[in-house]
Amino acid sequence: MFRYAPALAVASAIATIALGCGKTDPPAETDRPVTTTTAPERDIHSYARPDEVRVTHVALDLSADFDARVLSGTATLKLQRTPSANQVVLDTKGLDIQRISGGGSDLKFALGGEDKILGRPLTVDLPPNVSEITIAYRTSPEAGALQWLQPSQTAGGKRPYLYSQGQAIFTRTWIPTQDSPSVRQTYSARITVPRDLHAVMSAEQLTPKGTETATGRTFEFRLTQPVPPYLIAIGVGDLAYRQLGPRTGVYTEPAMLDAAANELVDLEKMVTAAESLLGPYRWGRFDVLVLPPSFPLGGMENPRLTFATPTIIAGDRSLVSLIAHELAHSWSGNLVTNGTWSGFWLNEGFTTYVENRLMEVLYGADRARMLQVLDRRSLDTEIKRLGPTNKDTILNQDLSGRDPDDAVTDIAYEKGATFLRTIEATVGRENFDGFLRGYFDRHAFQSITTAEFLEDLRQHLLKGDRQLEERLKVQEWLYRPGLPDNAVVPSSGVLAHVEQDMKLFVDGTPAAAIKNSSSWSTQEWQHFVGSLPDKLSPAQLADLDRTFRLSERRNAEVLFAWLRVAIRNRYQPAMPALERFLTTQGRRKFLRPLYEDLMKTDWGKEDARRIYARARPLYHAMSTNTLDPIISGAKSGS
Ligand code: BES
Ligand code: ZN
Numbered sequence: 001m002f003r004y005a006p007a008l009a010v011a012s013a014i015a016t017i018a019l020g021c022g023k024t025d026p027p028a029e030t031d032r033p034v035t036t037t038t039a040p041e042r043d044i045h046s047y048a049r050p051d052e053v054r055v056t057h058v059a060l061d062l063s064a065d066f067d068a069r070v071l072s073g074t075a076t077l078k079l080q081r082t083p084s085a086n087q088v089v090l091d092t093k094g095l096d097i098q099r100i101s102g103g104g105s106d107l108k109f110a111l112g113g114e115d116k117i118l119g120r121p122l123t124v125d126l127p128p129n130v131s132e133i134t135i136a137y138r139t140s141p142e143a144g145a146l147q148w149l150q151p152s153q154t155a156g157g158k159r160p161y162l163y164s165q166g167q168a169i170f171t172r173t174w175i176p177t178q179d180s181p182s183v184r185q186t187y188s189a190r191i192t193v194p195r196d197l198h199a200v201m202s203a204e205q206l207t208p209k210g211t212e213t214a215t216g217r218t219f220e221f222r223l224t225q226p227v228p229p230y231l232i233a234i235g236v237g238d239l240a241y242r243q244l245g246p247r248t249g250v251y252t253e254p255a256m257l258d259a260a261a262n263e264l265v266d267l268e269k270m271v272t273a274a275e276s277l278l279g280p281y282r283w284g285r286f287d288v289l290v291l292p293p294s295f296p297l298g299g300m301e302n303p304r305l306t307f308a309t310p311t312i313i314a315g316d317r318s319l320v321s322l323i324a325h326e327l328a329h330s331w332s333g334n335l336v337t338n339g340t341w342s343g344f345w346l347n348e349g350f351t352t353y354v355e356n357r358l359m360e361v362l363y364g365a366d367r368a369r370m371l372q373v374l375d376r377r378s379l380d381t382e383i384k385r386l387g388p389t390n391k392d393t394i395l396n397q398d399l400s401g402r403d404p405d406d407a408v409t410d411i412a413y414e415k416g417a418t419f420l421r422t423i424e425a426t427v428g429r430e431n432f433d434g435f436l437r438g439y440f441d442r443h444a445f446q447s448i449t450t451a452e453f454l455e456d457l458r459q460h461l462l463k464g465d466r467q468l469e470e471r472l473k474v475q476e477w478l479y480r481p482g483l484p485d486n487a488v489v490p491s492s493g494v495l496a497h498v499e500q501d502m503k504l505f506v507d508g509t510p511a512a513a514i515k516n517s518s519s520w521s522t523q524e525w526q527h528f529v530g531s532l533p534d535k536l537s538p539a540q541l542a543d544l545d546r547t548f549r550l551s552e553r554r555n556a557e558v559l560f561a562w563l564r565v566a567i568r569n570r571y572q573p574a575m576p577a578l579e580r581f582l583t584t585q586g587r588r589k590f591l592r593p594l595y596e597d598l599m600k601t602d603w604g605k606e607d608a609r610r611i612y613a614r615a616r617p618l619y620h621a622m623s624t625n626t627l628d629p630i631i632s633g634a635k636s637g638s
Contacts, residue, residue: 064194086125299312
């Protein structure tokens with residue numbers, strides 16, 4: 001197991017690399033990146049100055065008040081100081097800071113002005129020799145990371161629920177710490193909740209059943225691997241657990257447990273497959289928490305405990321690539337992390353690439369290729385939507401003045417993965433696999449930037465071969481908009497057949513004559529519905545719906561694809577299904593396009609507003625932050 005290098009040593013190593021230590025020649029004039037940096041890249045989304053004082057450990061002692069929707073208690077931070085530093089700067093947003101102590105006395109502190117995106121810096125004066133401070137604080141009921149659910153918003157309907165979502169910069173709304181992915185921290189926690197609830201965290205559970213205390217039930221946790229703070233996560237509710245393998249299992253509400261366990265039977269196999277590709281799994285357990293439907297994401301790679309939407313429970317294990325994705329983050333993202341949010345593609349592009357490799361190992365090349373084709377279609381659609389010269393299509397993102405979360409598109413995922421597939425195809429799989437494994441070892445428990453990735457690629461894969469670097473168009477991939485012309489084009493024989501059937505249908509063949517469809521997989525259905533032309537006649541829509549019962553589909557991906565077709569064509573009979581879908585799950589990936597599509601029509605605007613008003617209390621802040629401007633008409637696209 002790799003040892004965690006002392007943070008300051010890592011910081012100075014990063015500085016040396018980013019300053020360019022002359023190991024490689026500068027790129028030729030025409031290949032110059034659009035953005036050149038001469039100083040180490042700083043994280044513009046954090047007030048912290050970790051090169052002066054750095055948080056290395058967070059110890060939480062918090063109680064959850066479900067009536068007030070508040071977490072309150074203390075956070076004790078361990079600090080690593082440089083000799084001259086006498087203040088530490090932390091990130092906060094909406095936190096009520098009551099008192100800060102260290103070295104046996106109260107410390108002076110100040111909260112700076114509020115920035116809409118970043119929140120407020122918390123500056124604490126540090127007397128000499130103080131390397132641990134304790135902050136007494138309360139969260140706001142509006143904390144962006146936290147969603148407090150009413151019993152009626154859960155599967156059981158009887159008890160409330162709380163969960164957090166930290167990525168990208170939400171952790172500062174519930175923990176006062178240096179909220180930058182470049183500041184890795186270990187953590188421990190004591191969490192007190194009402195007696196009939198169960199708390200879990202992205203950490204080792206020291207008291208699986210909790211211990212009864214005067215005020216409730218207390219659960220203790222610890223994570224000994226240093227992680228970026230966006231990975232600190234909590235879930236509290238009426239939770240049950242089922243073990244699935246030696247290192248794997250699932251938590252969810254009792255009513256969901258059988259279905260969730262059945263869907264995730266392959267969990268242990270996935271971990272083993274990932275290890276054979278990427279090296280040892282360094283986090284101990286890999287459990288999954290299946291959340292209530294309001295969870296804004298498909299999945300979130302919280303260490304030891306991936307959080308997942310209940311919409312992956314399709315009944316036929318057809319959507320488990322999402323779990324492969326979150327598992328892959330145990331290497332790309334959690335082990336090697338983007339040092340700033342501009343390098344988000346290092347997390348998501350690598351993960352999307354690895355996800356597909358895992359699907360190939362577990363379910364075969366046909367399924368993996370189908371998924372690649374579907375991904376590529378999303379990439380093409382995204383580039384078309386943004387425009388091929390839009391700088392948001394650059395892998396290394398320019399996020400000045402923006403919330404990183406507002407800039408999330410398919411680019412980081414799909415252009416990133418396509419870049420890695422292109423390298424793989426060019427240098428050969430064996431060669432690339434060797435590089436990949438080495439990359440995770442070389443940067444284990446570190447946070448790196450795009451420039452450092454490039455440095456590593458040059459050193460360990462390209463090895464001075466300038467022609468190869470040019471052939472790969474590395475600079476163009478990383479620093480220019482659009483899709484370079486050497487991008488590999490995935491193909492799937494299975495989906496090619498589906499396209500032929502789709503064309504026959506469009507040319508007049510009745511839906512019932514598409515005989516193969518009875519054995520189609522979810523991916524084939526996604527492709528069939530997603531490839532339909534923009535305009536269909538009312539008769540064609542009715543034929544499809546009647547024959548294939550598309551409006552009644554329970555598979556969220558297939559239903560989603562169909563609802564987009566329905567909105568595009570104002571197919572009224574699907575509107576009740578649309579309303580049901582929008583009001584019973586809160587996954588942003590599904591909500592945003594559907595609301596956007598509706599808001600683009602004259603007839604659908606009013607429905608969109610009405611449905612949104614009803615559904616908004618179900619949604620997490622991550623979704624409402626994106627949707628509010630769309631519904632208010634302030635934003636019509638992106
Ligand atoms: N880390 C992301 C979730 C995320 C993205 C949080 C951006 C905050 C900002 C997670 O791994 C992810 O990518 N989830 C996807 C599913 C995946 C299969 C593409 C999602 O939620 O749709
Ligand atoms: Zn991801």
